[in-house]
Amino acid sequence: MKKQILAPSILNADFLHLSKEIDIAEKGGARFLHLDVIDGVFAPSISFGANIIYSIRTYTNLFLDVHLMIENPSQYIADFVHAGADSITIHAEGAIHLHRLIYQIKGHGIKAGVALNPATPISLIEPILSDIDMVLLMTVNPGFGGQSFIKEVLSKMTMLSHLKSSKKYSFAIEVDGGITPREALWCSQQGANIFVVGSYIYYKETDSEKLQAMKNIKKS
Numbered sequence: 428m429k430k431q432i433l434a435p436s437i438l439n440a441d442f443l444h445l446s447k448e449i450d451i452a453e454k455g456g457a458r459f460l461h462l463d464v465i466d467g468v469f470a471p472s473i474s475f476g477a478n479i480i481y482s483i484r485t486y487t488n489l490f491l492d493v494h495l496m497i498e499n500p501s502q503y504i505a506d507f508v509h510a511g512a513d514s515i516t517i518h519a520e521g522a523i524h525l526h527r528l529i530y531q532i533k534g535h536g537i538k539a540g541v542a543l544n545p546a547t548p549i550s551l552i553e554p555i556l557s558d559i560d561m562v563l564l565m566t567v568n569p570g571f572g573g574q575s576f577i578k579e580v581l582s583k584m585t586m587l588s589h590l591k592s593s594k595k596y597s598f599a600i601e602v603d604g605g606i607t608p609r610e611a612l613w614c615s616q617q618g619a620n621i622f623v624v625g626s627y628i629y630y631k632e633t634d635s636e637k638l639q640a641m642k643n644i645k646k647s
């Protein structure tokens with residue numbers, strides 16, 4: 428069985444007590460912290476930027492998995508690297524020079540991921556699959572936590588996994604949006620190995636038992 432990685436997203440966390448929220452993720456066995464940067468243009472809400480990520484970096488050694496949902500990401504890559512990102516994932520939609528952007532990220536010595544919205548086909552990134560460390564399949568439309576999982580993305584996941592094994596690519600497959608243990612199991616069965624989980628954990632009251640339930644996802 429391949430490594431399953433839990434990546435709590437703090438988008439719905441209590442920002443007044445962020446350090447406590449991060450403690451809960453760490454104690455629950457998370458290895459990644461998923462950081463959703465949204466600019467209100469690429470996707471319809473505004474979250475936080477590099478300064479918050481810098482503060483988080485001073486507090487935790489978790490792998491900081493930065494998901495950029497912003498226009499013109501190229502302009503801000505260096506800021507997020509200096510803030511302490513361990514990986515930066517950019518969206519394929521609208522990125523005219525996607526290959527260049529990937530190497531801009533990798534040039535800083537960190538991992539590069541590419542995200543696809545639910546309606547975006549895998550074929551859009553097929554030519555660059557050997558260049559990337561991770562494919563993030565959005566299982567909701569980007570912008571908010573707490574939305575329902577879009578089941579149709581599962582067939583895309585199957586397609587991506589087949590491509591990965593037939594061409595012997597090494598990228599990880601991350602899923603993001605509407606994930607609870609049930610959806611994580613479905614995704615795991617289709618080859619996903621990094622599970623972003625936001626509101627399931629960080630909704631009103633954080634529940635560390637829920638984190639434990641996420642951690643126990645097995646590929647069956």
Ligand code: DX5
Binds near residue numbers: 567572605606
């Ligand atoms: C949505 C973000 C997600 C979101 C996940 O734009 O990319 O990471 O925070 O939250 P849940 O798990 O609530 O869908």
Ligand code: ZN
Binds near residue numbers: 461462494603623
């Ligand atoms: Zn995300």
